[in-house]
Amino acid sequence: MQVSLSDYVRAAGVTTDLVNTAPGVWSGMDKLPDTTALDAFLREHDITAGAHELAGADLDGVRELRASTRTVIDNPDPAQLVSGATSLTAGLGSPTLAIDETGLSSWAVTAGENTPVAQRLALVCAVGILGVVHTLGAGRFRPCVAPTCSGAFIDTSRPGRRRYCMPGICGNRVNVANHRARTRST
Incomplete structure:
Protein backbone atom coordinates (compact mmCIF):
# COMPACT_ATOMS: atom_id res chain seq x y z
CA MET A 1 0.00 0.00 0.00
CA GLN A 2 1.34 3.37 -1.01
CA VAL A 3 0.08 6.70 0.36
CA SER A 4 0.99 9.79 -1.62
CA LEU A 5 2.08 12.68 0.56
CA SER A 6 0.26 15.08 -1.78
CA ASP A 7 -3.04 13.26 -1.16
CA TYR A 8 -3.47 14.81 2.28
CA VAL A 9 -7.07 15.95 1.62
CA ARG A 10 -8.28 12.37 1.14
CA ALA A 11 -6.15 11.21 4.07
CA ALA A 12 -7.59 13.95 6.31
CA GLY A 13 -11.09 12.82 5.32
CA VAL A 14 -10.26 9.24 6.31
CA THR A 15 -8.85 10.53 9.61
CA THR A 16 -12.01 12.54 10.31
CA ASP A 17 -14.22 9.57 9.46
CA LEU A 18 -12.14 7.26 11.67
CA VAL A 19 -12.25 9.44 14.79
CA ASN A 20 -15.97 10.00 14.31
CA THR A 21 -16.73 6.27 14.47
CA ALA A 22 -16.23 6.46 18.26
CA PRO A 23 -19.20 5.78 20.54
CA GLY A 24 -19.17 9.26 22.09
CA VAL A 25 -19.81 10.88 18.74
CA TRP A 26 -22.74 8.64 17.85
CA SER A 27 -24.71 8.83 21.10
CA GLY A 28 -23.11 5.73 22.61
CA MET A 29 -23.07 3.72 19.40
CA ASP A 30 -19.70 2.46 18.12
CA LYS A 31 -19.61 2.56 14.32
CA LEU A 32 -16.85 -0.08 14.35
CA PRO A 33 -18.50 -2.79 16.48
CA ASP A 34 -17.00 -5.77 14.62
CA THR A 35 -14.67 -6.80 11.83
CA THR A 36 -17.50 -6.62 9.28
CA ALA A 37 -17.95 -2.91 10.00
CA LEU A 38 -14.17 -2.43 9.90
CA ASP A 39 -14.03 -4.16 6.51
CA ALA A 40 -16.82 -1.89 5.23
CA PHE A 41 -14.96 1.18 6.53
CA LEU A 42 -11.76 0.09 4.79
CA ARG A 43 -13.56 -0.62 1.50
CA GLU A 44 -15.39 2.72 1.67
CA HIS A 45 -12.03 4.47 1.94
CA ASP A 46 -10.23 2.24 -0.58
CA ILE A 47 -7.75 0.85 1.97
CA THR A 48 -6.67 -2.76 1.65
CA ALA A 49 -6.40 -5.05 4.65
CA GLY A 50 -3.14 -6.48 3.40
CA ALA A 51 -2.23 -10.13 3.10
CA HIS A 52 -4.42 -11.48 5.89
CA GLU A 53 -8.08 -11.74 6.92
CA LEU A 54 -9.36 -9.20 9.45
CA ALA A 55 -9.47 -10.48 13.01
CA GLY A 56 -10.35 -9.20 16.47
CA ALA A 57 -6.76 -8.04 16.97
CA ASP A 58 -7.10 -5.81 13.91
CA LEU A 59 -10.29 -4.30 15.29
CA ASP A 60 -8.63 -3.68 18.66
CA GLY A 61 -5.66 -2.06 16.93
CA VAL A 62 -7.89 0.24 14.88
CA ARG A 63 -9.85 1.24 17.98
CA GLU A 64 -6.58 2.10 19.76
CA LEU A 65 -5.51 4.08 16.70
CA ARG A 66 -8.85 5.89 16.71
CA ALA A 67 -8.32 6.98 20.31
CA SER A 68 -4.71 8.06 19.82
CA THR A 69 -5.56 9.91 16.59
CA ARG A 70 -8.37 11.76 18.35
CA THR A 71 -5.90 12.79 21.05
CA VAL A 72 -3.56 14.13 18.38
CA ILE A 73 -6.16 16.17 16.47
CA ASP A 74 -7.77 17.54 19.63
CA ASN A 75 -4.62 19.59 20.29
CA PRO A 76 -4.20 22.19 17.53
CA ASP A 77 -0.63 23.11 18.50
CA PRO A 78 1.49 22.64 15.34
CA ALA A 79 4.45 21.06 17.13
CA GLN A 80 2.23 18.58 18.98
CA LEU A 81 0.29 17.76 15.81
CA VAL A 82 3.55 16.98 14.00
CA SER A 83 5.02 14.91 16.82
CA GLY A 84 1.72 13.08 17.34
CA ALA A 85 1.35 12.27 13.64
CA THR A 86 4.97 11.18 13.46
CA SER A 87 4.49 8.84 16.42
CA LEU A 88 1.54 7.21 14.64
CA THR A 89 3.88 5.91 11.96
CA ALA A 90 6.94 5.04 14.04
CA GLY A 91 8.88 2.29 12.30
CA LEU A 92 6.54 1.96 9.32
CA GLY A 93 8.54 3.02 6.33
CA SER A 94 10.41 5.80 4.70
CA PRO A 95 9.31 8.21 2.00
CA THR A 96 10.06 7.34 -1.57
CA LEU A 97 9.47 8.92 -4.95
CA ALA A 98 6.49 7.23 -6.59
CA ILE A 99 5.92 7.49 -10.33
CA ASP A 100 2.38 6.99 -11.62
CA GLU A 101 1.27 5.60 -14.99
CA THR A 102 1.46 9.04 -16.62
CA GLY A 103 5.09 9.51 -15.62
CA LEU A 104 4.39 12.10 -12.91
CA SER A 105 6.21 11.64 -9.65
CA SER A 106 5.22 12.42 -6.09
CA TRP A 107 6.52 11.64 -2.64
CA ALA A 108 4.86 8.65 -1.03
CA VAL A 109 5.22 6.31 1.92
CA THR A 110 4.83 2.60 1.36
CA ALA A 111 3.52 0.00 3.80
CA GLY A 112 4.44 -3.62 3.17
CA GLU A 113 1.90 -6.30 2.28
CA ASN A 114 2.17 -7.83 5.78
CA THR A 115 1.65 -4.53 7.58
CA PRO A 116 -1.31 -4.78 10.00
CA VAL A 117 -4.42 -2.80 9.08
CA ALA A 118 -4.09 -0.47 12.09
CA GLN A 119 -0.62 0.56 10.92
CA ARG A 120 -1.90 1.05 7.38
CA LEU A 121 -4.63 3.35 8.71
CA ALA A 122 -2.08 5.10 10.95
CA LEU A 123 -0.03 5.86 7.87
CA VAL A 124 -3.05 7.41 6.13
CA CYS A 125 -3.95 9.43 9.26
CA ALA A 126 -0.40 10.71 9.64
CA VAL A 127 -0.28 11.84 6.00
CA GLY A 128 -3.60 13.67 6.49
CA ILE A 129 -2.50 15.39 9.68
CA LEU A 130 0.98 16.35 8.46
CA GLY A 131 -0.28 17.51 5.07
CA VAL A 132 -2.92 19.76 6.58
CA VAL A 133 -0.51 21.21 9.15
CA HIS A 134 2.00 21.95 6.39
CA THR A 135 -0.41 23.22 3.75
CA LEU A 136 -3.39 24.73 5.58
CA GLY A 137 -2.21 25.27 9.14
CA ALA A 138 -3.07 23.97 12.59
CA ARG A 173 -29.82 18.61 12.78
CA VAL A 174 -28.87 22.14 13.79
CA ASN A 175 -30.67 23.64 10.79
CA VAL A 176 -33.84 21.63 11.52
CA ALA A 177 -33.72 22.61 15.20
CA ASN A 178 -33.28 26.28 14.25
CA HIS A 179 -36.15 26.07 11.76
CA ARG A 180 -38.44 24.48 14.33
CA ALA A 181 -37.56 27.14 16.88
CA ARG A 182 -38.36 29.89 14.37
CA THR A 183 -41.71 28.36 13.40
CA ARG A 184 -42.69 27.85 17.06
CA SER A 185 -42.01 31.49 17.84
CA THR A 186 -44.22 32.79 15.01
Whole structure:
Protein backbone atom coordinates (compact mmCIF):
# COMPACT_ATOMS: atom_id res chain seq x y z
CA MET A 1 0.00 0.00 0.00
CA GLN A 2 1.34 3.37 -1.01
CA VAL A 3 0.08 6.70 0.36
CA SER A 4 0.99 9.79 -1.62
CA LEU A 5 2.08 12.68 0.56
CA SER A 6 0.26 15.08 -1.78
CA ASP A 7 -3.04 13.26 -1.16
CA TYR A 8 -3.47 14.81 2.28
CA VAL A 9 -7.07 15.95 1.62
CA ARG A 10 -8.28 12.37 1.14
CA ALA A 11 -6.15 11.21 4.07
CA ALA A 12 -7.59 13.95 6.31
CA GLY A 13 -11.09 12.82 5.32
CA VAL A 14 -10.26 9.24 6.31
CA THR A 15 -8.85 10.53 9.61
CA THR A 16 -12.01 12.54 10.31
CA ASP A 17 -14.22 9.57 9.46
CA LEU A 18 -12.14 7.26 11.67
CA VAL A 19 -12.25 9.44 14.79
CA ASN A 20 -15.97 10.00 14.31
CA THR A 21 -16.73 6.27 14.47
CA ALA A 22 -16.23 6.46 18.26
CA PRO A 23 -19.20 5.78 20.54
CA GLY A 24 -19.17 9.26 22.09
CA VAL A 25 -19.81 10.88 18.74
CA TRP A 26 -22.74 8.64 17.85
CA SER A 27 -24.71 8.83 21.10
CA GLY A 28 -23.11 5.73 22.61
CA MET A 29 -23.07 3.72 19.40
CA ASP A 30 -19.70 2.46 18.12
CA LYS A 31 -19.61 2.56 14.32
CA LEU A 32 -16.85 -0.08 14.35
CA PRO A 33 -18.50 -2.79 16.48
CA ASP A 34 -17.00 -5.77 14.62
CA THR A 35 -14.67 -6.80 11.83
CA THR A 36 -17.50 -6.62 9.28
CA ALA A 37 -17.95 -2.91 10.00
CA LEU A 38 -14.17 -2.43 9.90
CA ASP A 39 -14.03 -4.16 6.51
CA ALA A 40 -16.82 -1.89 5.23
CA PHE A 41 -14.96 1.18 6.53
CA LEU A 42 -11.76 0.09 4.79
CA ARG A 43 -13.56 -0.62 1.50
CA GLU A 44 -15.39 2.72 1.67
CA HIS A 45 -12.03 4.47 1.94
CA ASP A 46 -10.23 2.24 -0.58
CA ILE A 47 -7.75 0.85 1.97
CA THR A 48 -6.67 -2.76 1.65
CA ALA A 49 -6.40 -5.05 4.65
CA GLY A 50 -3.14 -6.48 3.40
CA ALA A 51 -2.23 -10.13 3.10
CA HIS A 52 -4.42 -11.48 5.89
CA GLU A 53 -8.08 -11.74 6.92
CA LEU A 54 -9.36 -9.20 9.45
CA ALA A 55 -9.47 -10.48 13.01
CA GLY A 56 -10.35 -9.20 16.47
CA ALA A 57 -6.76 -8.04 16.97
CA ASP A 58 -7.10 -5.81 13.91
CA LEU A 59 -10.29 -4.30 15.29
CA ASP A 60 -8.63 -3.68 18.66
CA GLY A 61 -5.66 -2.06 16.93
CA VAL A 62 -7.89 0.24 14.88
CA ARG A 63 -9.85 1.24 17.98
CA GLU A 64 -6.58 2.10 19.76
CA LEU A 65 -5.51 4.08 16.70
CA ARG A 66 -8.85 5.89 16.71
CA ALA A 67 -8.32 6.98 20.31
CA SER A 68 -4.71 8.06 19.82
CA THR A 69 -5.56 9.91 16.59
CA ARG A 70 -8.37 11.76 18.35
CA THR A 71 -5.90 12.79 21.05
CA VAL A 72 -3.56 14.13 18.38
CA ILE A 73 -6.16 16.17 16.47
CA ASP A 74 -7.77 17.54 19.63
CA ASN A 75 -4.62 19.59 20.29
CA PRO A 76 -4.20 22.19 17.53
CA ASP A 77 -0.63 23.11 18.50
CA PRO A 78 1.49 22.64 15.34
CA ALA A 79 4.45 21.06 17.13
CA GLN A 80 2.23 18.58 18.98
CA LEU A 81 0.29 17.76 15.81
CA VAL A 82 3.55 16.98 14.00
CA SER A 83 5.02 14.91 16.82
CA GLY A 84 1.72 13.08 17.34
CA ALA A 85 1.35 12.27 13.64
CA THR A 86 4.97 11.18 13.46
CA SER A 87 4.49 8.84 16.42
CA LEU A 88 1.54 7.21 14.64
CA THR A 89 3.88 5.91 11.96
CA ALA A 90 6.94 5.04 14.04
CA GLY A 91 8.88 2.29 12.30
CA LEU A 92 6.54 1.96 9.32
CA GLY A 93 8.54 3.02 6.33
CA SER A 94 10.41 5.80 4.70
CA PRO A 95 9.31 8.21 2.00
CA THR A 96 10.06 7.34 -1.57
CA LEU A 97 9.47 8.92 -4.95
CA ALA A 98 6.49 7.23 -6.59
CA ILE A 99 5.92 7.49 -10.33
CA ASP A 100 2.38 6.99 -11.62
CA GLU A 101 1.27 5.60 -14.99
CA THR A 102 1.46 9.04 -16.62
CA GLY A 103 5.09 9.51 -15.62
CA LEU A 104 4.39 12.10 -12.91
CA SER A 105 6.21 11.64 -9.65
CA SER A 106 5.22 12.42 -6.09
CA TRP A 107 6.52 11.64 -2.64
CA ALA A 108 4.86 8.65 -1.03
CA VAL A 109 5.22 6.31 1.92
CA THR A 110 4.83 2.60 1.36
CA ALA A 111 3.52 0.00 3.80
CA GLY A 112 4.44 -3.62 3.17
CA GLU A 113 1.90 -6.30 2.28
CA ASN A 114 2.17 -7.83 5.78
CA THR A 115 1.65 -4.53 7.58
CA PRO A 116 -1.31 -4.78 10.00
CA VAL A 117 -4.42 -2.80 9.08
CA ALA A 118 -4.09 -0.47 12.09
CA GLN A 119 -0.62 0.56 10.92
CA ARG A 120 -1.90 1.05 7.38
CA LEU A 121 -4.63 3.35 8.71
CA ALA A 122 -2.08 5.10 10.95
CA LEU A 123 -0.03 5.86 7.87
CA VAL A 124 -3.05 7.41 6.13
CA CYS A 125 -3.95 9.43 9.26
CA ALA A 126 -0.40 10.71 9.64
CA VAL A 127 -0.28 11.84 6.00
CA GLY A 128 -3.60 13.67 6.49
CA ILE A 129 -2.50 15.39 9.68
CA LEU A 130 0.98 16.35 8.46
CA GLY A 131 -0.28 17.51 5.07
CA VAL A 132 -2.92 19.76 6.58
CA VAL A 133 -0.51 21.21 9.15
CA HIS A 134 2.00 21.95 6.39
CA THR A 135 -0.41 23.22 3.75
CA LEU A 136 -3.39 24.73 5.58
CA GLY A 137 -2.21 25.27 9.14
CA ALA A 138 -3.07 23.97 12.59
CA GLY A 139 -6.25 26.06 12.78
CA ARG A 140 -7.98 23.51 10.55
CA PHE A 141 -8.31 20.95 13.40
CA ARG A 142 -11.62 21.64 15.12
CA PRO A 143 -14.38 20.21 17.29
CA CYS A 144 -17.89 19.97 15.89
CA VAL A 145 -20.02 22.97 16.92
CA ALA A 146 -23.29 21.03 17.02
CA PRO A 147 -24.53 21.13 20.62
CA THR A 148 -25.33 17.40 20.71
CA CYS A 149 -22.12 16.17 19.06
CA SER A 150 -18.67 15.50 20.44
CA GLY A 151 -17.06 14.85 17.05
CA ALA A 152 -13.92 16.41 15.65
CA PHE A 153 -12.76 17.05 12.11
CA ILE A 154 -9.98 18.31 9.90
CA ASP A 155 -11.25 21.12 7.70
CA THR A 156 -9.79 20.81 4.21
CA SER A 157 -12.42 22.99 2.55
CA ARG A 158 -11.11 25.84 0.43
CA PRO A 159 -12.51 28.70 2.53
CA GLY A 160 -11.79 26.89 5.81
CA ARG A 161 -15.18 27.66 7.35
CA ARG A 162 -16.49 24.18 7.99
CA ARG A 163 -18.28 23.95 11.34
CA TYR A 164 -19.57 20.38 11.65
CA CYS A 165 -17.81 17.03 11.71
CA MET A 166 -20.53 15.60 9.46
CA PRO A 167 -22.30 18.46 7.68
CA GLY A 168 -24.98 16.15 6.32
CA ILE A 169 -25.90 14.95 9.80
CA CYS A 170 -24.82 17.50 12.42
CA GLY A 171 -25.39 20.51 10.18
CA ASN A 172 -28.84 19.29 9.16
CA ARG A 173 -29.82 18.61 12.78
CA VAL A 174 -28.87 22.14 13.79
CA ASN A 175 -30.67 23.64 10.79
CA VAL A 176 -33.84 21.63 11.52
CA ALA A 177 -33.72 22.61 15.20
CA ASN A 178 -33.28 26.28 14.25
CA HIS A 179 -36.15 26.07 11.76
CA ARG A 180 -38.44 24.48 14.33
CA ALA A 181 -37.56 27.14 16.88
CA ARG A 182 -38.36 29.89 14.37
CA THR A 183 -41.71 28.36 13.40
CA ARG A 184 -42.69 27.85 17.06
CA SER A 185 -42.01 31.49 17.84
CA THR A 186 -44.22 32.79 15.01
